[in-house]
Amino acid sequence: MTTPAHPLLIVGSIAFDDLDMPSGEHRDVLGGAATYSSLAASQLARGGVRVVGIVGTDFPEAHLEGLRTRGIDTAGVERAQGKTFRWHGRYSSDLASRTSLDTQLNVFADFSPKIPAAYRSSPFVLLGNIHPKLQLDVLDQVQKPRLVVADTMNFWISGEPTALAQMLARIDLLVINDEEARQLSGIHNLVRAAADIRKRGPSMLIVKRGEFGALLFDESGTFFVPAYPLEEVLDPTGAGDSFAGGLLGYLAARGEVTASTLRKALYFAASLGSFCVEGIGPSRLLSLTRSELGARIAAFARLVDHGGELSLPG
Amino acid sequence: MTTPAHPLLIVGSIAFDDLDMPSGEHRDVLGGAATYSSLAASQLARGGVRVVGIVGTDFPEAHLEGLRTRGIDTAGVERAQGKTFRWHGRYSSDLASRTSLDTQLNVFADFSPKIPAAYRSSPFVLLGNIHPKLQLDVLDQVQKPRLVVADTMNFWISGEPTALAQMLARIDLLVINDEEARQLSGIHNLVRAAADIRKRGPSMLIVKRGEFGALLFDESGTFFVPAYPLEEVLDPTGAGDSFAGGLLGYLAARGEVTASTLRKALYFAASLGSFCVEGIGPSRLLSLTRSELGARIAAFARLVDHGGELSLPG
Numbered sequence: 001m002t003t004p005a006h007p008l009l010i011v012g013s014i015a016f017d018d019l020d021m022p023s024g025e026h027r028d029v030l031g032g033a034a035t036y037s038s039l040a041a042s043q044l045a046r047g048g049v050r051v052v053g054i055v056g057t058d059f060p061e062a063h064l065e066g067l068r069t070r071g072i073d074t075a076g077v078e079r080a081q082g083k084t085f086r087w088h089g090r091y092s093s094d095l096a097s098r099t100s101l102d103t104q105l106n107v108f109a110d111f112s113p114k115i116p117a118a119y120r121s122s123p124f125v126l127l128g129n130i131h132p133k134l135q136l137d138v139l140d141q142v143q144k145p146r147l148v149v150a151d152t153m154n155f156w157i158s159g160e161p162t163a164l165a166q167m168l169a170r171i172d173l174l175v176i177n178d179e180e181a182r183q184l185s186g187i188h189n190l191v192r193a194a195a196d197i198r199k200r201g202p203s204m205l206i207v208k209r210g211e212f213g214a215l216l217f218d219e220s221g222t223f224f225v226p227a228y229p230l231e232e233v234l235d236p237t238g239a240g241d242s243f244a245g246g247l248l249g250y251l252a253a254r255g256e257v258t259a260s261t262l263r264k265a266l267y268f269a270a271s272l273g274s275f276c277v278e279g280i281g282p283s284r285l286l287s288l289t290r291s292e293l294g295a296r297i298a299a300f301a302r303l304v305d306h307g308g309e310l311s312l313p314g
Numbered sequence: 315m316t317t318p319a320h321p322l323l324i325v326g327s328i329a330f331d332d333l334d335m336p337s338g339e340h341r342d343v344l345g346g347a348a349t350y351s352s353l354a355a356s357q358l359a360r361g362g363v364r365v366v367g368i369v370g371t372d373f374p375e376a377h378l379e380g381l382r383t384r385g386i387d388t389a390g391v392e393r394a395q396g397k398t399f400r401w402h403g404r405y406s407s408d409l410a411s412r413t414s415l416d417t418q419l420n421v422f423a424d425f426s427p428k429i430p431a432a433y434r435s436s437p438f439v440l441l442g443n444i445h446p447k448l449q450l451d452v453l454d455q456v457q458k459p460r461l462v463v464a465d466t467m468n469f470w471i472s473g474e475p476t477a478l479a480q481m482l483a484r485i486d487l488l489v490i491n492d493e494e495a496r497q498l499s500g501i502h503n504l505v506r507a508a509a510d511i512r513k514r515g516p517s518m519l520i521v522k523r524g525e526f527g528a529l530l531f532d533e534s535g536t537f538f539v540p541a542y543p544l545e546e547v548l549d550p551t552g553a554g555d556s557f558a559g560g561l562l563g564y565l566a567a568r569g570e571v572t573a574s575t576l577r578k579a580l581y582f583a584a585s586l587g588s589f590c591v592e593g594i595g596p597s598r599l600l601s602l603t604r605s606e607l608g609a610r611i612a613a614f615a616r617l618v619d620h621g622g623e624l625s626l627p628g
Contacts (some may be wrong), residue, residue, distance in 0.1 A: 044627055094502055172518045188408055191545045212526040215543060224617050226538040229529060253627035260621045265349045267624050294626050303538050307574045310581050310615045311356055312608050313567035 007048040008252040009145075010037050010245070011113050011138050012128020013085055014053040014077065017281060020046055020090035020101070021235055027280035028062050031087065033128035033151070036238035039285040040245030040272035042070040043293055045252040050119045052076035052138075055120075056084040056107045068287065076116050080107040080267035095236055115141040119245060124252040125169070126244060129153050132163035139170050147257050149173040150202075151240070157183050168201035172257075175206045175244050190215065193221070204262070206247075207245075208240055216266060220259035225266040235280045239273045242285060246272030271296045317383075321362040323459075324559070325353050325427050326442020327399055328367040328391065331595060334404035334415070335549055343551075343595035345401065347442035347465070350552035353599040354559030354586035355440075356384040357607055359566040365435050366390035370398040370421045380600065390430050392419040409550055429455040438566040439461040440558060441485070443467050446477035461571050463487040463562060465554070471497050471618050473612050482515035486571075489520045489558050504529065505536070518576070520561075522554055530580060534573035539580040542588035542614055549568050549594045553587045556599060560586030585610045627628075 017031030023084075034053045041049045051071040057079065064074045085108035088101040113134055121143050127135040127150040135150055148171045156164050157180060164184075168174065174197065178190060185193035193219040194205050204218040211233075213226040247269035254261050271293060278284040331345030352408075355363045357620045364387040371393065386602075390517045399422035402415040427448055435457050441449040441464040449464055462485045470478050471494060478498075482488065488511065492504060499507035508519050508531040518532040527540040562584035568575045585607060592598040 018445060189545060189547070191543050209526070212523070213540065222543055222617055223620075224540040224543070226527065226540065229505050229536055229538070231503060233503070236537065250627060254505075263620045264624055290626065297624050298536075302619075303536055304618055304620075305578045306537075306539075306581060306615075306618075310578055310611050312604065312611065313564060 005048075006045070006049055006124060006252045006255040007119075007122045008041055008045050008124040008126065008248050009050045009052065009115070009119050009122035009142065010041065010126045010128065010248070011115075011135075011243075012037060012126075012130060013108060014051075014055050014059070015085040015087055015108075017091050018086065018088040018102075019235060019237060019280065020088075021280065022091065022093045022095070023234065026280050030282060031237065032085065033238075033241040035067070036241035036276060036285070037126055037128060037245030037248070038067060038072045039070065039282050040242040040276070041249030041252070042067075042072050043272065043285075043288060043290065044246065044249030044268060047072045048252055049073065050076055052113050052115060052119070052123060054078045054080055054085075054107050054111045056080060056082045059084045061254060065090065073278070076114075076119055077113045078114065080110070082107040084108075085312075089237070091236070095233055097229055098236075113138050113141075118189045123147070124248055125149065126248045127151065127167075128241065129156075132156050132160050132167040135167045135172070136163065147172050147251060148249075149175060149244065150176050151244060152180065154180055154183055165200065168197075171202050173204040173206065174202040175208065175240075175247070177208045177210070177240065181205070206266070208243060210236070210239070214243070214266060214270065216262065218259060219264065223263050223266065225270050228270055228296065228303070229276060230278065233277045236277050238282060239276045242276035243269040243273035246270075267297060267300055271300060319362075320359070320438060320569040320579070321364055321433075321436045322355055322359050322438040322562050323366065323429070323433050323436035323456065324355065324440045324441065324442065324562070325366040325429075325449075326351060326364075326440075326444060326555070327422060328369050328373070329399040329401055329422075331551060332400070332402040332416075332592065333549060333551060334402075335594065336405065336407045336409070337548065345551065345595060346553075346612075347555040348397065349381070350443060350555035350599070351440055351562070351568050352381060352386045352558030353384065353596050354556040354590070355566070356386050356439055357561030357586065357599075357602060358560065358563030358582060359605070360385045362566055363387065363563070364390055364436060366429060366433070366522065368394055368399075368421050368425045370394060370396045373398045385469045389405045390428075390433055392428065394424070395422050395569075396421040398422075400564050403551070405550070409547055412550075423522065427452050427455075427526045437461070440562045441462065441465065441481075443470075446470050446474050446481040446619050449481045450477065450484070453481075461486050461562075461565060463489060463558065465558060465606065466494065466611055468494055468497055479514065482511075485516050487518040487520065488516040489522065489554075489561070491522045491524070491554065495519070496523045520580070522557060524550070528557070528577065528580060528584065532573060537577050537580065539584050540618065542584055542610065542617070544588060547591045550591050552596060553590045556590035557583045557587035581611060581614055585614055605621065
């Protein structure tokens, strides 16, 4: 394998998920933001994905080996005494909402990301949804990345506003959902919420809206990517993380961040998100082939192809 | 004015709306599906829009004159003894939902659409949301239209399934929202709901999702158009009817219905819908200029321009 030119560093959770789905109950499912993001990214940035996370002694080496066979570097995954982070969630019958039944942080409670020396020059960095102080710790350890992307959540927005503000000032692109954008800005209208958030640091903002697609706000204006319409959705868990991983994977593969590559990257992000929800846990990402991804991207292009110029009729 | 080559016939309600908006209360606002649809369509199919509806003796002639100055033929608007249809609604603070406080059908209760002889050869027909039996009556009066488009609602889906099924068997394109598509088909997933509905008659189906855009299902596959992201939404009333009017207005102006014109038409539909919600009642549609519409279409094209070919990185 050739050395990838533009490695991607992903920091985030690795977990066991217990999933109560309308279709049945699933236990000990491989989960966590870093897992989904790295699997999605590895479809595009082959051999160039590096993961930093923490697992307990109960975490099967086979799971890490599964990541490695997809070209993901797991040397940054720390194994600590104790149990792996575990989340138990129940989804509504239409999968539109979910309830957290139990969250056991376990070894994740003391997670303090240590970026291996070999990772510190990674030009692309994805900071998964962890404490903003830890996100800042990561940024203190890396050397001038070309692109820093971060996720966050309502828990940190309300509970850690100071650390969050410091984090926002140091990143290039924030990827959050619509409710988080509204909470962070205090503004309901997403166009105005985006303008407010972009003043706080990130020059680029992506607002995810689940099955309703995503909006990008950057210096070139506003861009929209739909969600790919699926006949069957099995499990939304990890869709947002797969979206972020697909986004970064494409940008890392291309090695540049321009208005144009970013807009194309959003289609790869949405494609990886669409595959994620087709299987329980990360199963569909694990079985995904390059030709399947290529076919979906082509179908996606047809979905939005309005045939060229839109002009007023005479 | 030259005689338009492809006139558009619109049949539906004309009303007074009393609107309780977060921004204030508005009384006696010009409303009704036919009003919004014809105003939107007239931006594109200039001089070629014909309206059939009913108003009471309380309806100001100035409102009809306002439609006529926009090239809308109102000869098919019947004036009956009694009061005009009146609807009173209250919107939630985020405008995402509304409650009907009062509905007075008045002269609309006895509406029996009579299509003037001069209208019967209209090649494009939009059947607004009225009793499906009345929609069938209209179809019995027109001569082989090139395209018949219909709207309907939950009330008829649950209350008039037989007439609705007869209507569906005779139309080309059904335009409904996502909840109506789910109710009509009994299927939650929209892709599968669409396949079910298209088996019942209409070869084409558009599923509107409000601020989340719209999906088209036809023989060429699935197509998606987003909603145009706005900084300020004042009043969603009539947005769906403006969408349908813009769609038909574009198709009538082009004089053909192909997979390609239909996909472009959806952008005009969404644009007219976006203007509609920028004003209270139809005020923004009434002030809209052709150059403003052209500018929004151009901005819309930028919103979805992913820069050409989407291909897997090397």
